Amino acid sequence: MEMDSLPNGNNTAGTPISATATATANPAPPQSSNLPQLTESLKLEHQFLRVPFEHYKKTLRANHRAVEKEMSAVISGVTEAAAADLSPDDAVNHLNSLVCRLQGLKRKLEEGSRAEHLQAQKCRVRLDHLESADAENMSEWNNTRMKRILVDYMLRMSYYDTAVKLAKSSNLQDLVDIDVFQEAKKVIDALQNKDVAPALAWCADNKSRLKKSKSKMEFQLRLQEFIELVRAENNLRAITYARKYLAPWGATHMKELQRVIATLAFKRDTECSTYKVLFEAKQWDYLVDQFKQEFCKLYGMTLEPLLNIYLQAGLSALKTPYCYEDDCTKEDPLSQEAFRTLAMPLPYSKQHHSKLVCYITKELMDTENPPQVLPNGYVYSTKALEEMAKKNNGRIICPRTGLVCSYTELVKAYIS
Amino acid sequence: MELSTIKDAFDRVTKKQKLSCSKTQEAIDQIRQEIESVLDTLQSANNTDHELDYKTVLNELKASFLLIAPLSQMEGTQKELNVALTKYGKLLEKHFNPDISKAYRNIDIDRHTLNQIIANHFYHQGLFEIGDHFMSVVGEPESAAIMKFPFVEMYQILEAMQNQNLEPALNWASTNGDKLAQSGSDIVLKLHSMQFVKVLQNGSREEALHYARMHLSPFATSHMTDIQKLMGCLLWTGKLDRSPYHALLSPSNWDKLAEELKRQFCNLLGQSYNSPLSVTVAAGVQVLPPLLKFMNVMAGKKNEWQSMNQLPVPVELDREFQFHSIFVCPVSKEQATEDNPPMLMSCGHVLCKQSILKMSKNSTKVFKCPYCPFDIDAAQCKQLYF
Ligand SMILES: [Zn+2]
Numbered sequence A: 001m002e003m004d005s006l007p008n009g010n011n012t013a014g015t016p017i018s019a020t021a022t023a024t025a026n027p028a029p030p031q032s033s034n035l036p037q038l039t040e041s042l043k044l045e046h047q048f049l050r051v052p053f054e055h056y057k058k059t060l061r062a063n064h065r066a067v068e069k070e071m072s073a074v075i076s077g078v079t080e081a082a083a084a085d086l087s088p089d090d091a092v093n094h095l096n097s098l099v100c101r102l103q104g105l106k107r108k109l110e111e112g113s114r115a116e117h118l119q120a121q122k123c124r125v126r127l128d129h130l131e132s133a134d135a136e137n138m139s140e141w142n143n144t145r146m147k148r149i150l151v152d153y154m155l156r157m158s159y160y161d162t163a164v165k166l167a168k169s170s171n172l173q174d175l176v177d178i179d180v181f182q183e184a185k186k187v188i189d190a191l192q193n194k195d196v197a198p199a200l201a202w203c204a205d206n207k208s209r210l211k212k213s214k215s216k217m218e219f220q221l222r223l224q225e226f227i228e229l230v231r232a233e234n235n236l237r238a239i240t241y242a243r244k245y246l247a248p249w250g251a252t253h254m255k256e257l258q259r260v261i262a263t264l265a266f267k268r269d270t271e272c273s274t275y276k277v278l279f280e281a282k283q284w285d286y287l288v289d290q291f292k293q294e295f296c297k298l299y300g301m302t303l304e305p306l307l308n309i310y311l312q313a314g315l316s317a318l319k320t321p322y323c324y325e326d327d328c329t330k331e332d333p334l335s336q337e338a339f340r341t342l343a344m345p346l347p348y349s350k351q352h353h354s355k356l357v358c359y360i361t362k363e364l365m366d367t368e369n370p371p372q373v374l375p376n377g378y379v380y381s382t383k384a385l386e387e388m389a390k391k392n393n394g395r396i397i398c399p400r401t402g403l404v405c406s407y408t409e410l411v412k413a414y415i416s
Numbered sequence B: 001m002e003l004s005t006i007k008d009a010f011d012r013v014t015k016k017q018k019l020s021c022s023k024t025q026e027a028i029d030q031i032r033q034e035i036e037s038v039l040d041t042l043q044s045a046n047n048t049d050h051e052l053d054y055k056t057v058l059n060e061l062k063a064s065f066l067l068i069a070p071l072s073q074m075e076g077t078q079k080e081l082n083v084a085l086t087k088y089g090k091l092l093e094k095h096f097n098p099d100i101s102k103a104y105r106n107i108d109i110d111r112h113t114l115n116q117i118i119a120n121h122f123y124h125q126g127l128f129e130i131g132d133h134f135m136s137v138v139g140e141p142e143s144a145a146i147m148k149f150p151f152v153e154m155y156q157i158l159e160a161m162q163n164q165n166l167e168p169a170l171n172w173a174s175t176n177g178d179k180l181a182q183s184g185s186d187i188v189l190k191l192h193s194m195q196f197v198k199v200l201q202n203g204s205r206e207e208a209l210h211y212a213r214m215h216l217s218p219f220a221t222s223h224m225t226d227i228q229k230l231m232g233c234l235l236w237t238g239k240l241d242r243s244p245y246h247a248l249l250s251p252s253n254w255d256k257l258a259e260e261l262k263r264q265f266c267n268l269l270g271q272s273y274n275s276p277l278s279v280t281v282a283a284g285v286q287v288l289p290p291l292l293k294f295m296n297v298m299a300g301k302k303n304e305w306q307s308m309n310q311l312p313v314p315v316e317l318d319r320e321f322q323f324h325s326i327f328v329c330p331v332s333k334e335q336a337t338e339d340n341p342p343m344l345m346s347c348g349h350v351l352c353k354q355s356i357l358k359m360s361k362n363s364t365k366v367f368k369c370p371y372c373p374f375d376i377d378a379a380q381c382k383q384l385y386f
């Protein structure tokens, strides 16, 4: 924003200087078009497109693997039959069973391709949704974005039912990832019941990708299972278990492995703090957190809920030293205690251009509505002061100090 | 943004998926046909008592599978599909910001505070059922009632207005008439005007006149032109849509009136008109892009970011997020503070105190205003309060 730099009356020569000075310093973006801003904000929607895409890919991969497996089985079924000495009847029966299998496979393929189609549809709906954002009319779209962000938060916090309710009532099912989180829910619920089986199954399902990201999720689950065997004083089984499932991790995680194996010597009621923590219930919470992180990574989600990310950035953008004063306007979120609390550890905003807001009308003071100074240095917009003068016979009363003066005593301020 | 490129890439993925699927089906069918034709041969041999070497037939079948090579047939299309998938994934990474948490400061957000904010947002938006559900899930159903209470009446009024029923709104306005007048709102007049037009539209001139005398006359002096216009409508009873006043019938008037009512209602409640959560998130959407760009540039200095007292990059916020006056000294480019306040010079230009001290060599000499040829005496400068 730039204001008229023409000084009070007697000097016109100053204008061109200040005009060029501000123009070269920092050209303000044109106010008329929000398009670049919209484009920038759409670039933040990576997760929105990535999650259904990863889901789609996963289904494709799984379906393909299943088909390959079944086909190989049928082919080797023929090879085996050719090698074996079958009676004519057995050979016919065998071939008939293979035909049945192929029919079953075809049905499965059709089912699978229907599921793939639905997920592809979801990917496309999201692309369309991004495309539907219209710079001139964003309120509806922004409203939906807020809801999407809230559903994401609730899903991550395991408030599934509320998330589903909100998504349904606003018809957002295709724009949020409830189905993906259902998969996580099963694993998390089980972990909270001290059951690692679904988590291990999940690790097996995603083995190659977890390996690529050097995840040690499975190792941690195995360690926990081992600890549970020690807790139950099932030492022989614990040792067998360790040989089978922990030893393979020895090459990369020797230290942790040794520490856990050592619990065999200490048992569950150990007072030694190094080992005591391993038996604590919060280890299970830790596993839940660990799983959530792995899960988010795998689907290309941010590790933090979207809400936290946007909220933090927004609080910083809005945070000014004036926000913590009593006269912070109630339209400012930071006038509220809850928002102030969250903003406390965050940095203040930074702006490049002066932006003056009239204390009385809350309107921007610019060339159209320039700021005027009272004799005590308090500044208000021309509009507000004119209005006040009209109502009070030319008298001006400073709303913050009570000072009374005449409209003629005001001077204009020129802000560049 | 190149959304069309991205969409094209995705269309390619689905095309390849369909191709791969039909190829697989073909392969399955082919194998099945081979087996079935062998079965036919075996069966017809059975019927004719013709001697047949089963082993040879099965080995021939095995050989034909080797020839058909169904798995490698599928592999080709599968590979093409994989290429398309990889390409689409890369496009997403290129055109979007793959990690928007790069500018996130790792601090614990108080969950209770955040949940209160979220619940308040639901009530503020009139999503009462969701709000109640949320509060019971997070285990704070007690505070729900207090939080939603003020908004319940507002949404009842707004809902009635959607059905063009002004009764609840008028009741509210008459109960709060004094407070509304005090805050300078003319919503009462606006509601009565709307009701008057409604009465008039339904045809009865007498009724409308009666309504005007009852409810509009108190505004006769303060809002003379508005009232005159409304009375003019009386001449067009039954054909208001063809009158000079047809704009009064526009359905958008109802939306405007509802918005104004919400504004005044929130104002009396001491609540903000917009949900503070929505406002903050919208502001976050605006600052994240420059912030993320900055984080990419100074990737190595992540620790510095964790302790910064002010954002490292200036943000350009829309008018709707500007709640306080910000003065940036045009000379030093620094934001004014209590210790370095804005000062009005005798020419009318404004600089920060430290810039003035610098240019005046600590108030020892007169200097020229950088924006006009005026000579400035530091002692004559006046501190401003925006
Ligand atoms: Zn504030």
Ligand SMILES: [Zn+2]
Residues within 6 Å of the ligand: A007, A014, B345, B347, B348, B349, B369, B370, B371, B372, B373, B374
């Ligand atoms: Zn000057």
